[in-house]
């Protein structure tokens with residue numbers, strides 16, 4: 020067996036404490052079935068406060084909006100309703116959910132492609148609408164006039180920023196309007212002055228690049244100048260989400276893993292994944308081709324720290340730190356983190372059905388869960404699950420460890436149904452009846468892709484929280500903030 024390449028997950032409280040309660044987790048899966056998703060509503064409050072301290076450090080004001088799309092949970096949204104956080108909703112269902120969970124319209128922003136029903140409810144209730152382009156602006160203005168709705172506060176979403184003397188561009192996006200088309204968009208807003216009020220501009224870039232985001236943010240400051248030159252009084256710059264999560268405890272493990280993956284793609288070592296999958300890399304006549312199709316599972320800068328660094332970054336052409344530009348103009352900064360606010364907010368549990376030794380010395384572990392139930396592979400996130408015996412705390416299991424290479428197979432009748440194609444190294448071989456815990460799945464991996472394949476039910480979800488008697492739980496839709504032990508429900 021090759022030298023094991025561990026990818027130990029980063030674990031913080033209260034996730035760590037939950038994992039040291041295997042009996043509690045086994046009882047939950049006994050009662051509610053496998054797979055089971057557990058969310059930790061109190062942790063999302065902590066994540067909001069980490070973002071807020073960055074605002075304070077830079078003396079900035081503005082909303083921290085949770086991008087609901089990253090998790091369908093009611094418990095998390097209701098818990099946030101009890102804080103100062105706001106919501107970013109991207110569908111009619113998410114908007115209805117936010118309203119029903121206790122968010123008032125002035126704490127909600129609507130983003131993404133919008134059907135007329137979604138636009139109508141947003142306009143009717145007074146939610147801020149992020150305008151994706153000319154066509155949406157026209158639809159909204161027509162709807163407002165036709166139904167006699169109140170004037171709607173809008174942000175103009177921009178993309179495709181460029182700067183003179185700057186060697187890079189910001190990413191193209193199919194959402195928003197190219198920054199170069201702002202003038203035409205503002206002309207149209209002028210014509211629809213009775214139906215919409217422009218309160219600012221926005222972007223969302225799906226990139227880890229600080230340079231691109233700095234260019235986009237500076238582009239937004241320039242766009243605000245153009246609005247002001249027309250006599251508008253814009254006050255908000257919304258920089259979307261994409262602050263990211265670092266999933267792994269140890270950057271060196273990630274470096275080692277990715278360099279070994281390159282060696283495997285070049286044929287210099289045995290494969291590191293099922294059927295020699297190499298995550299986008301290949302070798303052509305001894306030259307490495309392709310690029311790594313993986314999320315950077317270890318990030319030295321993520322979440323609120325990423326925002327902090329962005330705000331410290333000098334504007335690419337104006338030179339002053341971006342936070343200074345915002346402060347000088349008294350602009351509110353709005354952020355829409357999805358994944359980053361869900362960091363450490365939950366886990367996915369799966370029962371082991373069978374463990375079988377293969378002819379190559381690895382083991383096939385079959386789970387009562389499939390790859391859509393826990394979409395780590397779909398999102399390119401690599402991390403090791405934790406084996407939970409019913410009566411043994413997992414740290415004790417780690418101490419007596421001897422590594423085993425395993426492949427984690429799902430419960431669909433498909434050869435390709437693997438929770439991850441990577442050969443996972445476990446310090447203890449799981450046996451039938453054990454649980455595998457996949458930590459930190461709340462952001463996109465828990466329910467974004469879940470389906471009813473083979474008429475299997477969707478995983479149940481529970482909200483877990485601690486009080487003086489230890490861990491307690493409720494079904495996700497039965498949880499309200501009154502159930503958390505924390506005395507302060509405000510951040």
Ligand SMILES: Cc1ncc(COP(=O)(O)O)c(C=O)c1O
Pocket residue numbers: 086089107130131223259260261262263355356357358359
């Ligand atoms: C407009 C908008 N805001 C926020 C987000 C959340 O991004 P993340 O979960 O990476 O923070 C997305 C993700 O697609 C988005 O499209």
